[in-house]
Amino acid sequence: MNEKLLKYKSDYIEISYNPKTCIHAAECVKGLPEVFNPKRKLWVNADAASSDEIAAVIRKCPTGALKYRRLDSGANEEIPSESNIKVVENGPLYLRGNISIYNNEGEIQNEETRVALCRCGRSKIKPFCDNTHKEINFNG
Amino acid sequence: MDKNELNVTVLKGGPLMVEGACKITDAKGETIKEGEKVFLCRCGASNNKPFCDGAHKAVEFDN
Numbered sequence: 001m002n003e004k005l006l007k008y009k010s011d012y013i014e015i016s017y018n019p020k021t022c023i024h025a026a027e028c029v030k031g032l033p034e035v036f037n038p039k040r041k042l043w044v045n046a047d048a049a050s051s052d053e054i055a056a057v058i059r060k061c062p063t064g065a066l067k068y069r070r071l072d073s074g075a076n077e078e079i080p081s082e083s084n085i086k087v088v089e090n091g092p093l094y095l096r097g098n099i100s101i102y103n104n105e106g107e108i109q110n111e112e113t114r115v116a117l118c119r120c121g122r123s124k125i126k127p128f129c130d131n132t133h134k135e136i137n138f139n140g
Numbered sequence: 141m142d143k144n145e146l147n148v149t150v151l152k153g154g155p156l157m158v159e160g161a162c163k164i165t166d167a168k169g170e171t172i173k174e175g176e177k178v179f180l181c182r183c184g185a186s187n188n189k190p191f192c193d194g195a196h197k198a199v200e201f202d203n
Binding site: 082085117118 | 151201
């Protein structure tokens, strides 16, 4: 899911955003509303907080829709030392770790540190979650 | 494999096969299962969610 990434940058950090995989978990909006404000025309303002603060909030994004690349001397995102799979009630799986996603033929498709995978069976971007579980009132 | 490695295979018409030291937790953070290989429901129809119970065949899950 690396196509159509939107990019926003300051002199210190480049933020990339994948609108297809964003399911509005809103960790970014809650964490740094001055940077991430969906009501603004340019919804990301990379100059509105320090690069450390922005990086810390992006690491909370459960879907990996937000990523960053440091343009200053700060460290880029580390792979978590332990993996975890969280089952979201009536929603997707949130995976964290050194994640490799393969297709049925065993060919690698994606490498991620954070990703949300469909559990309701109805996403249009399977295996990723696209929030369709809400429309169909997925129960599980 | 390192303990942070998760290899996820999307099985055609079936579940996710997850290999690696995986700890599965519920929304409250309580551990549901720890294992080295698990099959997780992807079709939405399992009666043993989050695990696969073969229901994808009955519902003819086709992705």
